[in-house]
Amino acid sequence: MLKYLVGITCVFVAHVTEAHPLEGSWQFVKGEYYSEGQVLYAEAPDVTSVKVLSGGHFNYITQKNGEFHYAAGGRYEITEDAFIEHVDYGNIPSLLGKQLVFDYEIKEQLWHHTLYQEGELVEYEVWQRVAQ
Template sequence: MSQSSKPSMLGSWQLVTGECRDDSSGEQVQYQAVQCRSLKVLSETHFSFITYQGGEFYFAAGGRYCCEGEQYTEWLDFASHPSMQNREFVFQFRIEGDLWHNTRWENGVQVEHEIWRRLDAQ
């Protein structure tokens, strides 16, 4: 991603909606159905996020990220679930106004789709 477009990622984002594939059943889980709430903050080079599910703490992580073209990649340098630490997650993304759409695929199967809303002005 060019320097001129990179600042569009900077700031605070709130999860609006999304879904992910359940590892055990293979079914899509709607974030709203499990009362998933999340905040994500991006600086020039790093991100962090915290997620609550059903009103209770669920997950937190942070690390480095980069954007190239329509690809957004996160490297979890730290995570509240040890099995997630040092993992890489690659998303296809687009920003439309104040909405950030992320979709992640594994082996040709969509495993995650998220829509985030910008909370702060650039």
């Protein structure tokens, strides 16, 4: 009986994987957005956003000056050096169906990510962990 219980326990433990450090809930701290030679800066509390990563899916909702601004979600992948969003739904038509590949780094509970498109810097954001 003991061998049976040990065997079953090993099977269940073998399937438990540790969550990636990006998994969890994050709140927006600040961002820089680059377009046509212009830079737009955004910071909390004027812009608030919460992003949740769980089980290969992400979603976020953003408010600007207390009013709904946008939301999106879909699937994500994490590689050694990239966080990749596959945008499946949201209210920004130009993002739907897109794959966004971000460089990322976590420093002291802050998630820094950078998006380049066609070699040009498009976005830099900082998020703070809310929960894991």
